[in-house]
Amino acid sequence: MGTVALAVTDGMLHFELSVAYEVFGDAPAAVAVPWYDLAVCGPQAVRVGRFRLEPDLGLDRLRHADTVIVPAWADVDEDPPAELVDAVRAAHQAGARVASLCTGAFVLAAAGLLDGRRATTHWAHTDALAARYPRVEVDPDVLYVDNGSVLTSAGKAAALDLCLHLVRLDHGSSIANAVARRLVVPPLRAGGQAQFLTTPVPAQDDHPLAALLPWVIQRLDRPLTVEDLARRARMSSRNLGRHFRTATGTTPLQWLLTQRIRRAQELLENTDLSVDAIAAATGMGTATTLRRHFNRTVGVPPDTYRRAFRARPRADPDDSGQPRPH
Incomplete structure (x- = not known):
């Protein structure tokens, strides 16, 4: 069902990365559909939270992915690495669907992908996102925002909501519900718009x-x-x-x-x-x-x-x- 690339560098948070890996890594049992080809892309070994992670591929491979997931960025007071920003921008220009989880929205904003678009992030950082990137229409009241080729989610558990939403877009509700059952979570939650x-x-x-x-x-x-x-x-x-x-x-x-x-x-x-x-x-x-x-x-x-x-x-x-x- 296409390639999903997780874009990682030093300073990413492990929870949102783990959520994406769990959803896109393996198809739920008894689901007979082509599943995603998942790859972790980053510059050599990186620190994700307290863990050391060895990426499968370099950031340059993001532009070959069908979907790019940007996990949460830990230090929102600092600009994300230029190599990550450039790679995410290049992937979108190459036709990839790009989704950020939690404060990964700061990476998308730095890449210019949220200019003129509605977006969200963790409620504790919506004011900072709006102040730093005034061309972004920040919505603090939703779990996620789907702009088609660019998607953003709110914090923590909302990352799972967005990942399930992507599965629902690609495979339909029955498959997304099967993934949700495996994870023991509701397939949809209250939180605005299409939820x-x-x-x-x-x-x-x-x-x-x-x-x-x-x-x-x-x-x-x-x-x-x-x-x-x-x-x-x-x-x-x-x-x-x-x-x-x-x-x-x-x-x-x-x-x-x-x-x-x-x-x-x-x-x-x-x-x-x-x-x-x-x-x-x-x-x-x-x-x-x-x-x-x-x-x-x-x-x-x-x-x-x-x-x-x-x-x-x-x-x-x-x-x-x-x-x-x-």
Whole structure:
């Protein structure tokens, strides 16, 4: 599925590097799709956090990659190494999709890749990024920003969100979900734009919601109310709301809407159903209602989402590139 190159030099942080290596290094079990050819690129041996790392290839090989990942940069008060900045810029000019994790955004900004673009980084450093690079539109309120060929993520765990997003773009939601299951994380999290809360069903069999939530998910095409859920759970609406807050961090109605939107995404990605049919299948009633909630939650209309996230055909065996959104 193309080459992913991790761009490393002295001063990188190991957490974000490890996240990218874990996601792109090996395909999840039982996933029969061509996986990524992963390479660590850097100048000889480098210090990553407290560890010494021997790169596979030099930084000059970044320009041959389909996707370049720039992990977090430790000292944001200092300019990143010129050789790293130049190599990342050259890779993008050669057609690579370039993504930064956490404070790796400072490297992309130094390379001029974020000029005139919306971007994000760790919340503790968004002000510094905006002050140092005033041509960058810094958004401190999102987990990641996808500009097509240039992507940035917020701090730490958001690096995983962005890596899963890249897998979702390349392979579709089913494969990205398989990677997320292997890592024991939700495939999507709340955080703005094309993301929303994915709330797991409580694992304990004796949890008050353990039987209710699967029951609801099987009936998303029906006009369920909080009273319906409370009646099924054999508790008051107030008690139901309290259990939902504890288990999912949100209200019953918001959780229900999230599940309807998730189901709509799956149908948009994997079927040819019309928006009207998807609205009926997800309990939204009308296409107008679906479009309103979908656009507000995901950040784009259903038709746009379908074009961007529809399962892509596999590349020909002799095709060394990978699909990239532009």
